[in-house]
Amino acid sequence: MTHAVRRSPVWVVGGGLAGSEAAWQLAEAGVPVRLLEMRPHTGTPAHNTSYLAELVCSNSLKADYLESAAGLLKEELRRLGSLIMRIADQTRIPAGGALAVDREEFADGVTAAITGHPRIEVVRQEVTSIPPGQPAVIATGPLTSPAFSQWLREILGRDYLYFYDAAAPVLTAGSLDFSKIFAASRYGKGEADYLNCPLTQEEYGVFWENLRTAETSQAHLPEERRHFFEGCLPVEVLAARGKDTLRFGAMKPVGLVDPRTGRRPYAVVQLRPENREKTLYNMVGFQTNLRRPEQRRIFRLIPGLEEAEFARYGMMHRNTFINSPELLLPTLQLRGNEDLFFAGQLTGVEGYVESTAAGLVAGINLARRWSGHPPRVVPAATATGALLAHITTADPAHFQPMNCHFGLLPPLAGGKKGKKERKKALVERALAELAVFMRQTRD
Template sequence: MSKPIWVVGGGLAGTEAAWQVASAGYDVVLYEMRPARMTPAHTTAFLAELVCSNSLKANNLENAAGLLKEELRRLGSLLMAVADETKVPAGGALAVDRHRFAAGVTARLEEHPRIKVVREEISTIPSDQPAVVATGPLTSPSLSAWLQKLFGEEYFYFFDAVAPIVTRESLDFTRIFAASRYGRGEAEYLNCPMNEEEYTLFWENLTTAEVHQSHLGDEEKRYFEGCMPVEVLAARGKDTLRFGPLKPVGLIDPATGRRPYAVVQLRPENREKTLYNMVGFQTNLRWGEQRRVFRLIPGLAEAEFVRYGVMHRNSFINAPRLLTAALQWKGGWPLFLAGQLIGVEGYVESIAAGLVAGKNIVRFLEGKPPLIFPRETAVGALFYHIINAEIRHFQPMSINFGLFPPLNVKIKEKLRKNRALAERALGALENYLRNEGK
């Protein structure tokens, strides 16, 4: 009899991973440190506690988050089944009764004959122990220190200070030009030029926009000292941004033949250049305010934000550097990672990571090739990005249609296009599972 597989962390990813492993006929020990040791965000002893909103986002297939849920249902996700059982009315979203959801997942795991739930903080993992680590954005300090040592300090992060990400197809290219400063290297950057009037309007709105009340502790405040939110920088004086992230030097707008008054630069976020990051725009503005104010930037009037800027505590690793496509550590032993710790962002994305890591550790132990889902599927597109993102600029990501390979036909209308992407995804998943079954 093989020894039980450890799953460390009984959050969204860990519970899903434990369920997948146990369902495949293997014994699991699921370690959860609560309630003896709580995180700064959890308040109960339940497994799979939702730390904030009770919404798992959109439920319809025209939305990438809805598609991801549907794929997880088809892949036998426990957490999606419990979410469907405990849902509450929420329009087009899937929202759950958080108490019934967490209690339901906890009961299903505790009742499973192959799962033993142990309430204990884990600080190290023996090197021959098959394990899935899913300790989340608030991984305990002792385990964080161990992971940092194992992976290398530079590949384990404690904070997330990211700028918003927009889709390329939502940009107005009549206002934007591609160029690198002083024409050096490839013209990787997209530049949004502003005249004085546009800059003034933007600056006035930025400095008066509503900010998210920060809950940062002293450690976080110290960390973020070197990484100023764009609105704080702007508040220092009207020209501060023009000498900082919005400096126009070395750039000539081909439309005017002149250097613009200020320039917002966008840098590609993925290799396919379907997503762009707003350079220097880490921010604490409320999400609605980000949409309102940043859409004043020329070329961004219709921008679709697939991720808003945030500055918060978040433990995550550099997945493209450290993990294989199976979500296994490249270092060798059967150590798999899942959840927000691998750089996905969001409840459902974390569940998806738990499902993939759980299924793949079983396949690894059985000597089978890993499940690597087609890129046309939501689950495939998400993990393809996480594993293949640029190591140097790696930042957490949630599911969005910008991560999918483009369709072979051009469809202009967004809803129809998203529906076509979803149909293609579900077809690709069905096909993949049919061939896997053989």
């Protein structure tokens, strides 16, 4: 990196979760940053506001207990000084064992922190290319604008991979029939934060039959174009797999007792609050690609939702990601142009917190390069490092986006352990390795 470049700001392209986190890490390390975000002048199919770090679908950042991989990842990010985690903790709302946030307060908090940072300049502009020699973190997300996608395709020299995800509907609380719905968290964990719509065997059968035969917005696409991420399948795709698939998935009744009958229902649909005021509820696990009239017709068959008003319909969206195993170093630098770093969902990590983790590491590493230190690889025994190791070393021929889970962490040495004991040992090892990494990075 030349001296002249060192004095001008580095670029962060995209002010989503990854870009905001990367900008924060850079600025906190003393690096001047220009954060370029195209909203509100140019929108995306999923964002609705001009906030930085807008959550485009669920307001849940998933499990927040340490014995889960999602909880471990969050804890690592907290220890690494994540802005996103700090604001998420400040704006959390009750959601059992999960970290859910008040969507608006969260995005507002991140936006205020970023725009108020003396070393960050926020420029509202669509980027269509990056000048040669300009150090940058590219974090334009799954809905990267078409013009920038075209430029990326040119510099990367190969086509993107792509697939489609689907988002769940949001319902207004005032339209729910509370005489049929009960509030409870599974196994009584935490407060009774979820609303549960219980279904009898007969009601479930009618619902399933209608869902299975419903009309989707993808009906016109040939079979080979209907790609979904296995961890986020539309509810109608799951229904088509078999009558009981949903009853063992999104509609499983385990850990729930209907107070009206004193028994476990045959199936349930869970609703999770979308905001602190609990005026909006998300249909948990009901991401869908059904046409809107079909969503109204079929989801209103669920007891308690007969009059449901849709504040947002479930929908399909594009998910753009690059072939990271071929293109990126484990430091998130582009092979062959090490001044360019990639972060967020565009790298093939999947999820809010995973995107944040990639942003944090890209930010730390560009800051190191800017100040003349070699970028560092996060140890693979941590959740953060395991995720990044996966996306940069997976088989490029079959690369698919990835959530964080314990299966990505290297196996433990020593004898066989029970599930609980194994998770505890993985967490202890991860946090110990993270502490060493942080000490060495500081030194």
